[in-house]
Every structure is written in structure tokens, then in C-alpha cells.
Amino acid sequence: MVETSVSIANQLRQQGQQSEAIAAYQEAIELQPDNPGIYHLLGQSQAQQGDLEGAIASYQKSIALNPQQSFWVYKHLGDALRAQGKLDQAMVAYQDGMQFEPDHPDFYHNLGQAQALQGNLEDAIASYQNAIALNPSHPFWIYKNLGDALRQTNRVDEAVCAYQEASQCDPENGKVVYPNLAQCQQQQGNLDDAIASYQNAIALNQDQPAWVYQNLGDSLSLQTRWYEAITAYRSAIAINPSINRVKESLADALRETKQLEQAIAAYRDGIETNPDRFESWHCTARSTSPVAGCFPRPLLLAESPHAGGRYRCRTA
Template sequence: MAKKGSTVLIVDDQGELRNMVKKMLRQMDLFDAYVEARDGEDAWERLTAGPFDLVICDVDMPRLDGMGLMKRCQGDPELREVPFLVISGDRQQGAVAVAAELGAYSYVVKPFSFMTLRDRVEEVFERRNSPEHLRFRAAQRLKEQGRLQEALEIIRAMEGSGQPLKGKWLNLKGEIFWEMNELGQAADCFEKAIKGSMLFVAGYKNYASIQQELGHRDKAIDALLKADEISPRDAERKLSLGKLLLEEGQIHEGKAFMEQAIRQSSPEERQMTQVKVAEAFLEAECFEEAEKLYSGVLQSSPEDLQLYNRLGIALRRQGKYAEAVRYYNQALGIHPDNPIIYYNLGVLYAQAKDRYRAIEFLSRALKISPNFKEAQQALAQIQGGA
């Protein structure tokens, strides 16, 4: 049960639902303070200002949705352990799985009754205060502190209790082995985690990452496809999957996942996602796609030097020299003393067989930065070929 003096945060963009939940909670007489937030951003401000014993949060909200709020909390050591009870109109297993992946303790589907909400709230506190959960959190904290052997001792004690380890324990054990560079043992733990729970998205994510590190891209792709099937709302996972498919030469499939990653990213993360996708396209030599994304992002960030450089490379690799030069000149108007721009112009003119201008711009790069090794090598190669 909730302890005396407990505070609950109710997050929903609809005032009527917030009032209904607050009324139900008052009837339960479990909390002393009730705080409301109209969306994820409002809730984030309140969470960072003071401690809460429970967050009851809707999924679909403007600005920052419930999943985004939980993801942000997971990235903050001070808020990682705040329990979330998620409210949603989606009863699909995938929605429940992604909420659990982001740290939700329980999940309730709208519309719900007083009894249902009360049971879920009590379930959250019973789970939070259970000996098994407290041991798991202790092992997690030891891992975060780098005390890996001590964390393993807690896990091995759980194994010795006679009960098979749950997926989250196996996943944590795998993460510890991974940090110890025991990749084979880590992979085994992640594989057992997903075999024990076919909806354990975090296990698939880790299994994919370690298989990629082991050089087994086919297994990584299979795991990410399964995770995406269970939980199709994760833009970052779609980005990883798209990149792997592009690297494997599955261009059409890779592009499809990249497009989905951009569509599903939150408004605050969309531009960064577009840049990541553009980088993946550039690496996969999908230069036209990279050009479109870089030029689009550049319109909203016209002073970003990196965007000019990357767009120039995408254009140069397509033989669009005049357009590339135009963008590089725009960049020089903003950053007139940047050696990388001069270097890229030198490389462009070398590729265009304009030896005189290639030497001119590479020399300018070296005048600004005399130890610029790439420029030194490019200039020596051009002059040596005279």
C-alpha cells in the first residue's frame, strides 16, 4: 500500500478524465496529495520539481505523450524508479509491451471502473515493495555503479532459490556479462530471456545489439523485426532496423523502415531523426535520399555547418558539383574560417578534374589548420600526380 504522506501525479490532456481519476483516488484514501498535469511536458516540470510516489499517465497527449515521458524519466537517474500506471484506450499486447519496456508498473484500459483502478494501484505498490523487486532494483543500482560482481551475486542468489529467473533478471544478467566483455554469455542470457517471454521487447533489443556486435547481422535483423512486430511505435528501433537492412543491401526494405522512423518520431525529436536517417542513407550510398533530407533540415537550421558539409558530400557523390559549390559558399558566408569547408571544396574540385582549384582550396584549408592530415594527404596526392 501507499505510505503515509504519499503524493500522486495525474497526467492527462482531458480535464474530465483527470477529475474522474482524482475522485476515484480520493475514495481509495491512499494518498495525501493529488497533483495534476495536462501533458507530458507539464508533468516533466512537476516531476523534476518534487518527489512523487506514483504517476498515473495517459498515453496519447499533445507535446509529449506518455511513452515519451516514461522514456525521458528512464534516462534520468533521479526519476528512473518513479512507478508509472499507464492509462490507454489501446488493449493490444504490443501497447502493453512497449509500456512495460519503458518502465510502467501496470496498465489500465479505458474505460475503467473504480474497482479496476483500485486493483491496479494496489498492484503497483505491492510490486514496488515486494522483496523480489527490491532485490532487482539493488542489483540494477550495483550494475550502474560498476559493481558488477556484487550485482551478479544477487542474481545468483535468486537462481539458487529454486525458481527460474524471470526475463528481466536474465536481461540484467546479460547486460552485466556484456559490460564484462563476456559476449557469448551475454547473448545466451538475452536468448533465454526472449524464449521465456516472447513479448519481452527489451530482451529482443539487447539480443539484436549483441548479435550485431558479434557480427551476426542476420540474427540482429530477425530480433529487431520481432521486437517491431510486438511494439511497432519505437522510432529509434525502426531507425536501427532500417540501417541494418541498408547495410545488408536490402535497400527497399531499409528505406521503408527509415520513413516509418521519421513519421513516428516525436516533434521534438523529428529533426534529429531526419539527420540520423540522412547519415544512414549517405553511408549506404543512397545519395539522392540523403540530399533530400539534409536540404530539408537545413531550411530550419541554416547555420549548422555539419549539415552543409554532409549535403555537399551527398551532392558531390551524385556529380552535382555546381549545387554542392553553392551550398559550400553559403557555409563560408557563415563560417569563413572553417578548414573543413575548404577541404571539401578541394576534394570536390579534384573529383571534377579541376586541379588548379583543388590545390587552391586545399591550400586554404592548410593555411587555417596546418596539421589537417586529410588535407595534407589530398594535396600531396594531387601535386604528386602532376
């Protein structure tokens, strides 16, 4: 009878019918209340339904009934605690589970994620590296998470290697790793590689955040590839018109290509977005002079009503 209820519940869980599965597991528990395996299965359905409190209680009941069981119950408990932000408890669960399968890479990966969320990046890096050492063909996310932790600790060269491993593991998921890889390549001064990585990210998913297009534009500008930079900046503005500094960068690129009327319009648009940025007023004055870069007109200093007494430029 218990086996029948559990079998039905398992089928329902696999079909995504979690409410019905939970009811079936609870029916089985009424028949056999001391079975730790049923509590573990119940917890998985509760977690899939979004009831993390219920899942945690079920996992803990399973462990209380039999602490010497499958390491998976400790992993699932740690995952639920981590999802709730209970990071100290999650790490204890992961570490408890390691005693049963100390060489399982998933534990080190999950432990690293909890450590990273706590801000313990060096510990997280060590955990990710342990996971990779145990299984070098580990899935994409371990390399991506390792790259993120290395980038945040300014270990840029190592981060590049980790991101490149991630992109090789799962090229289709490169859309989430290429932007970070490109940032590291920019820091290295490898502009060609950074541009290629930004373009790869966009090719895989054009719905990238505005900063990806802005950073692409900045890298292209550093190579004086002004027309390509203009296209990138305009894409960034289309996604987020208020993103910091992008309108001014667009205007600079337009000015470099002698598109002065459009440059003036972009500088003025930048001033409207952020009236306290001196650079836009300064460059507007330069662009409105008869020869860009010369200042035949007298420039006046006008006190900005938004700048708390600071001054900005305007033409006479």
C-alpha cells in the same frame, strides 16, 4: 521490518540516491537472505550507480535463489552483461528470459543489439523484425537499430523504410536517424531526398558531425547547387578542418562559381592539410592559369618530400 527496509530502499532508488538505497537493500538482505526479489532490486540500484559487476552478481544470486521468477531479472542481467561487452553471456540471459515471456518484444530488441555488437547482423535483423512483429508501435530505437543493421548489410531500400518508420515514431529524435537515412538515399541516387534529410538533421540539431555537412555539400554539388554547397563545406571545415577531402571540394565549388582567388586559397589550404594529394596541386595549377581549366603556363613535376618518390604538380 524487511518490508519497511525494502520500501525505504525503493523510495531512495526512485529519488536517485543509489548509495543509500543499496545500504537499505543490503540491510533487508541481512534480515531475509533468501529473498530473490531483494537481490534483483539491489542489482538495479548497483547498475544505476555504474557498478555493473555488483549488479551482475546480484542478478545472478536472485536467479540462483529462484530461477522461475520474473523475466525482468533475466533482461536486466542481459543488459548489464551487454554493457560490459560480455555478449555471449548476455544472449544466454536474454534467451533464458524468453521462456517466461516468449512474446515480449524487449527481449528480441535486446538480443538483436547483442547480436549486432557481435557482428551477427543477419541474426540481429531477424531479432529486430521479431520485436516489431510482436509490437508494430515499438519505440523509435528498434526501427533505428534495424535500419543501421540493414544499411551495414547493404540492404539500402529496406534501411530507408526502417529509418522512415523511426522518424515517424519520434520526430524529435530524427536528429540521430536523418543522417543515416540521407546516406542511404544518396546510395539510391535520390539526391533531393538525401538533401532534405541532411537539412532536417541540421534543423533539429546544428551540432552535427562534420561529415553530415560534407555529405550535404557533396549532394548539392552533384546538383550543381554550388553556392549552397560552399556554405555546407565551410560548415564542415569549421567543425573539423582536417576532415578528408572537404577543402578540395570547397575549392572545386568556388572555382565553379568563378571565385578563383578563394578557390586557389582553398586548394592551397588543402595542400597544407594533406600535401600528398595530387588533385589539389593539379587544380591549383588550373585555377592559377589565366583561364581556369586551361594550361598556358608550363607545369613542372616536383618530387614531394612527403610522398616517398611520388610526384605532384606545381606551376612554373
